[in-house]
Amino acid sequence: MKRLVPVLKQDGVDLDLIMLIRTILAASKEIAFRVSQGALAGVLGSTLDENIQGEVQKKLDVLSNQLLKDMLLDDDTVRAIASEEEDYVVGGHENGKYIVAFDPLDGSSNIDINGQIGTIFTIYNARNDVPFDSDEQFLQSGSEQVCAGYVLYGASTMLVMSTGGPTRCYTLDLTHGGYLLTQDEMSIPADSKEFAVNMANYRFWNNDVQKFFDDVLYASDEYNKASMRWNAAMVGDVHRVISRGGIFVYPSDSRKGIENGKIRLLYEANPLAMLVEKAGGLAVSNNQARILDIKPNTLHQRVPVIMGSTNLTKKLNFS
Structure with missing residues (x-):
């Protein structure tokens, strides 16, 4: 099975974008570990706060958001980030090439029952015509995404991602801590019930x-x-x-x-x-x-x- 980085290089993905994807996935591995620990890590239950959506935040929501936020803002290719859990855009590096938006933990109502949850993320090229930390950085249509993906935390941790080519599926190999390609090209049947x-x-x-x-x-x-x-x-x-x-x-x-x-x-x-x-x-x-x-x-x-x-x-x- 192929590792993630060689697949991305084979697809002709820009090296800076590959490194940014690795940053996001490093955070996902930490989130996956915390999810697997559940009550043992003290991450179950709700906080006393609501996010910008008016939804009560789960402890694991807050933790996941902070992990992604800290790791992305430490990456000098990131000009700004936007999160479901943040009221406004958070500025990063003024000369960064990319902007990143994410839902740190989709399916929060499933956290305490050990149901399906996941991290959704998207990457765009940063805009040079607006301030680096402006909401306008993210007012781009979805067709301008340079990468989209999600990490699904479950019996196995899976990454589904596209950088403009096929939608591919990777599985986290706990023996060496990397994502391995397990489905080269996912295909949705035209008919279904x-x-x-x-x-x-x-x-x-x-x-x-x-x-x-x-x-x-x-x-x-x-x-x-x-x-x-x-x-x-x-x-x-x-x-x-x-x-x-x-x-x-x-x-x-x-x-x-x-x-x-x-x-x-x-x-x-x-x-x-x-x-x-x-x-x-x-x-x-x-x-x-x-x-x-x-x-x-x-x-x-x-x-x-x-x-x-x-x-x-x-x-x-x-x-």
């Missing part, structure tokens, strides 16, 4: 979304034997979609604050959309607009999301 959606929100959806799932669950022979799979962690649900097909759906709904859905464009929707597309799937928002073409207006902007198997994704059109 699996879907990941929080059906508890059905009553808040608009008629188009309700009708689609009424057909899937009850009315249409086309979706005979359709199966719902829901982890309450986007990173885990999308990993299953990339691995074997299906769709992940999080539409907008009528609740205050969820009018544009719950998924953050910058550090959730964009990196996962890139990975889905590079694996042959589709990733769209309202009116089937391509997620990677949406230019964000704000740092923590939310968007409705459908992503996964091509044929099934095309059949759900909401506005």
Whole structure:
């Protein structure tokens, strides 16, 4: 099996970008260790604080964010970082080549039950036309990403990543502490009958979304034997979609604050959309607009999301 760095060099990835990816993955290994220790490391449970999203922070959220923040800001190729757990952009090195955005621990509600959680990250080229520590650094469409990936913490620790080429899967080898290539090119089947959606929100959806799932669950022979799979962690649900097909759906709904859905464009929707597309799937928002073409207006902007198997994704059109 090939190690990560030779694969990236084979793909023609810039050396500075390779070193930055290694910085992110060094933090992920430390997070993976803390996750594996659970209660033994004293990282379970909540803090008394809320993040910018209005969500109660878990201890492991705070720890993961700080690990990534400290290691990235120590890397002189990083001009600025943005995190789900930070209110504003954090400036790094004024002449750094790259900016990095991340969700340090997606699926926080699963931490205390030993469920699926993961780190999502994305890298862009830094902009020279705005201040180095400005939110405007990150107001770039997802199509401009130079790297997108996630690390899934579970029975094994897996890295799924693209630097513009295929979506590849690596597995952390605990014997030598490195990520080894275990799937050279992930491919999403065009057809599937699996879907990941929080059906508890059905009553808040608009008629188009309700009708689609009424057909899937009850009315249409086309979706005979359709199966719902829901982890309450986007990173885990999308990993299953990339691995074997299906769709992940999080539409907008009528609740205050969820009018544009719950998924953050910058550090959730964009990196996962890139990975889905590079694996042959589709990733769209309202009116089937391509997620990677949406230019964000704000740092923590939310968007409705459908992503996964091509044929099934095309059949759900909401506005």
